[in-house]
Amino acid sequence: MKRFLLLLLLAPLLVSAESPRLVPDVSQRKIEIIYSFTGAELLLFGAILYPGGRVPSDDAQIAVVVKGPSEPVLVREKRKIAGMWINADSADFRSVPSFYALASSKPINKIVDGRTAVIYELGIDNLQLSPASGGDPAADRHFEEGLIDLKRRGGYYSETDSGVEISEGVLYRARIAIPARVPVGHYTAETFLIEKGRVIAAATRDIEIHKSGMEAFVARAADRHSFVYGLTAVLLSLALGWAASTAFKRLRD
Amino acid sequence: MDLYLPIAGLSVNMLVIIGLGGLVGVLSGMFGVGGGFLTTPLMIFYGIPPAVAVASSAPQITGASVSGVLAHGSRDGVDYHMGAVLVAGGAIGSLAGGFLFRLLQDAGQIDTVVTVMYVVMLGGIGAVMARDAIGSILAEWRGESPPGSGRRHHPLIAMLPFRWRFYRSGLYISPLAPFLLGFLTGVMTVLMGVGGGFILVPAMIYILGMSARVVVGTSLFQILFVTAATTMVHAMTTRAVDLVLTGLLLIGSVTGAQLGARLALKMKPEYLRLALAFIVLVVAIRMLLGLTWRPPEIFTVQPL
Numbered sequence: 001m002k003r004f005l006l007l008l009l010l011a012p013l014l015v016s017a018e019s020p021r022l023v024p025d026v027s028q029r030k031i032e033i034i035y036s037f038t039g040a041e042l043l044l045f046g047a048i049l050y051p052g053g054r055v056p057s058d059d060a061q062i063a064v065v066v067k068g069p070s071e072p073v074l075v076r077e078k079r080k081i082a083g084m085w086i087n088a089d090s091a092d093f094r095s096v097p098s099f100y101a102l103a104s105s106k107p108i109n110k111i112v113d114g115r116t117a118v119i120y121e122l123g124i125d126n127l128q129l130s131p132a133s134g135g136d137p138a139a140d141r142h143f144e145e146g147l148i149d150l151k152r153r154g155g156y157y158s159e160t161d162s163g164v165e166i167s168e169g170v171l172y173r174a175r176i177a178i179p180a181r182v183p184v185g186h187y188t189a190e191t192f193l194i195e196k197g198r199v200i201a202a203a204t205r206d207i208e209i210h211k212s213g214m215e216a217f218v219a220r221a222a223d224r225h226s227f228v229y230g231l232t233a234v235l236l237s238l239a240l241g242w243a244a245s246t247a248f249k250r251l252r253d
Numbered sequence: 254m255d256l257y258l259p260i261a262g263l264s265v266n267m268l269v270i271i272g273l274g275g276l277v278g279v280l281s282g283m284f285g286v287g288g289g290f291l292t293t294p295l296m297i298f299y300g301i302p303p304a305v306a307v308a309s310s311a312p313q314i315t316g317a318s319v320s321g322v323l324a325h326g327s328r329d330g331v332d333y334h335m336g337a338v339l340v341a342g343g344a345i346g347s348l349a350g351g352f353l354f355r356l357l358q359d360a361g362q363i364d365t366v367v368t369v370m371y372v373v374m375l376g377g378i379g380a381v382m383a384r385d386a387i388g389s390i391l392a393e394w395r396g397e398s399p400p401g402s403g404r405r406h407h408p409l410i411a412m413l414p415f416r417w418r419f420y421r422s423g424l425y426i427s428p429l430a431p432f433l434l435g436f437l438t439g440v441m442t443v444l445m446g447v448g449g450g451f452i453l454v455p456a457m458i459y460i461l462g463m464s465a466r467v468v469v470g471t472s473l474f475q476i477l478f479v480t481a482a483t484t485m486v487h488a489m490t491t492r493a494v495d496l497v498l499t500g501l502l503l504i505g506s507v508t509g510a511q512l513g514a515r516l517a518l519k520m521k522p523e524y525l526r527l528a529l530a531f532i533v534l535v536v537a538i539r540m541l542l543g544l545t546w547r548p549p550e551i552f553t554v555q556p557l
Contacts, residue, residue, distance in 0.1 A: 033257060034257065035256055035257050036255060036256070036257065036264075037257045037264060038255050038264050071556055071557075072556070072557040073554050073555065073556055073557060074361075074554070074555045074556075074557050075552055075553070075554055075555075076361050076552065076553050076555065077551055077552055078548055078550075078551050078552075078553070080547075083544075083545055084365065084369075084544045084545060085544065085545070085546075085547065085548050086362070086365050087361040087362060087364075087365065087553070090361060092557065143552070146551065146552035147552060147554060149552070150550065150552055150553075150554060180257070180263055180264045181262060181263045181264075183262065184262075211259060214259075215257055215259040215497075216259075218259040218260070218496055218497065219259040219260060222259075222260055222488070222492050222494065222496075223492060226488050226489045226492055227485075227488070227489060229488050229494070229496070230484055230485040230487070230488025230489060230494065231485070232496065233312045233484050233488060233494050233496055233499055234312060234315060234481045234484050234485065236312070236316075236496070236499070236500065236503070237312040237313065237315040237316035237319070237481075237484075237499065237503055238315065238316065238319055238481075240316050240500075240503045240504070240507050241315070241316040241317065241318070241319025241320050241503070241507050241510075242319055242320070242323070243507070244320055244507035244508055244510070244511055245319065245320030245323050245324065245507075245511065248320075248511040
C-alpha cells in the first residue's frame with residue numbers, strides 16, 4: 001500500500017520525464033535597426049527530443065509565436081455626424097501586443113482545442129487584450145475586432161497555417177517576417193509542441209529589437225537632450241538655407 | 254534608396270521625400286509661402302505619423318524661408334518693425350497652440366478640427382485671391398488700367414487704438430492688428446504644421462493693406478522666427494522632430510526655393526496670384542471631400 005502511494009506521488013515526475021522536450025533556437029537573438037532597415041526575416045528552428053528512443057509520434061504538431069512588447073492603447077471609432085466623419089466612441093485596452101505572428105504546421109484551430117488555444121493565446125482571436133472600459137462585452141468585442149483588423153492589415157498581426165515544416169518528425173523550422181515598422185523592444189519567440197489538441201511541451205527564446213548606430217544616437221538625443229536636439233534642427237535648417245542661397249548666388253555671378 | 258527614419262520609426266524612399274521637399278520649395282520661392290500646407294498632408298498621405306509630419310515640417314519651412322529673407326532683406330523688402338510685432342504675436346500664439354493641441358488631442362478631435370480649419374481658411378483665402386487676380390487679369394485684357402484698391406485697409410483695423418507708424422509698409426495703424434495676425438498664424442503653425450504664409454500674405458495685402466513691396470519679405474521674416482520657435486516647442490514637448498526626415502526635406506526645399514524665386518521673376522504677378530489661388534482651392538476642396546467621404550479607417554489607435 002505504501003509503495004503504491006509513493007508510486008502515485010511520483011507518477012507525474014515519471015510521466016514528465018517520459019514526455020518529449022523541445023530544443024528551439026532562432027536565427028537572430030538581436031535585430032538591429034540601422035539606416036537601411038527594411039524588415040527582417042526570422043528563422044525559428046529546433047528539434048523535438050523523444051526520451052528513451054521513443055518513435056516520434058505522427059500526430060505531433062508545432063506552433064511558433066513571435067510576440068512584441070505589449071502596450072496599453074486607446075481605440076477610437078469614427079461615425080458620420082452632421083455629414084462629417086468624426087471620432088465618436090472609444091475604448092481602452094490594457095495589454096495589446098505590438099506584434100504577433102503565429103505559424104503552425106496545420107491550421108491552428110484544427111490542432112488545438114478551444115480551451116488550450118485561449119490559455120496559450122494561440123491565434124489572433126485568442127489574444128487577451130484586457131478591455132478596461134468595464135462596459136458591455138458586445139461593445140468591447142466590436143472595438144477589439146476593429147483593432148485586430150487594423151493590426152492585421154498593417155502587417156503587425158499574422159497567422160500562417162502551414163508556416164512550420166516538420167521533417168522526420170523531429171526537426172522543425174519556420175520563417176517569420178518582421179516588417180520595417182515594428183516597434184523596438186523585447187520580443188519573445190515561443191515554440192509549442194502539440195499532440196491530440198493539447199500543448200505537451202513549450203519553450204521560449206528572447207529576441208531584442210533595437211535601433212543602433214546613427215539611428216540610435218538620433219533617437220536617444222531627441223529623448224534625453226531635447227533642447228540641444230531642437231537647437232540642432234533649427235541650426236541645420238538655417239545653415240542649409242543659407243548654404244543654398246550663397247551657392248546659387250555664386251552660380252549666377 | 255530606402256532610409257530608416259529614427260523618430261518616425263519606418264523606412265522611406267529618400268528620393269520621394271527630397272522630391273516632395275523640392276516641389277514645396279519651388280512653391281515657397283515663387284509665392285513667399287512656406288509650403289507647409291502641402292508638405293504636412295502629403296507626408297501623412299505617404300504614411301508618416303501625423304505628429305512627426307507636423308513637427309518635422311516646421312524646421313523645413315525655416316530653411317526654405319532663409320534664402321527668401323536674405324534676398325528680400327538685401328533689397329529693403331523686409332519691414333523689420335512690422336516683422337517684430339508679428340513675431341511677438343506668433344511666439345505667444347505658438348504657446349497657446351501647444352496648449353490647444355494637447356486639449357484637442359485628449360478629446361480625440363484634433364484631426365477633425367485641423368481639417369475644418371484647413372477647409373475654412375484655404376477656401377476663404379483662395380476665393381478672395383482668385384476673384385482679385387481674375388479681376389485684374391480681365392481688366393488688363395480689356396486694356397483698362399487695373400482697378401486700384403479702393404481702400405487701404407479694412408475699416409475695422411482703423412478703429413483699433415494706439416496707432417504706430419510702419420514706414421516701410423507705408424502704414425499708420427494700431428500694432429494690435431499685426432499682433433493678432435501673428436498670434437493666429439502662431440497657433441496655426443503648431444496645430445497644422447504650416448508656416449502660415451498662405452494666410453499671412455493675403456491678410457497683409459487685403460486686411461492690413463501693406464505696401465506690396467514688403468509683403469513677401471516680411472511674411473517670410475515672421476515665418477522664419479515662428480517656425481524656429483515651433484521646432485523648439487515640438488522638440489521639447491512632443492519630441493516628434495525627425496532630424497533625418499527634416500534633413501531630406503531641407504535638401505529638396507532649399508534648392509527648390511532658389512528655382513522658385515527665379516521662376517517668379519519671369520511670371521506676371523497676377524498670374525502668379527491666380528496660380529496660388531488655384532492650388533489653395535484644390536487643397537481646400539480635397540480636404541472638404543475628405544471630411545464627408547467614408548474614411549478608409551473607421552478605427553484609430555493611440556498609445557496611452
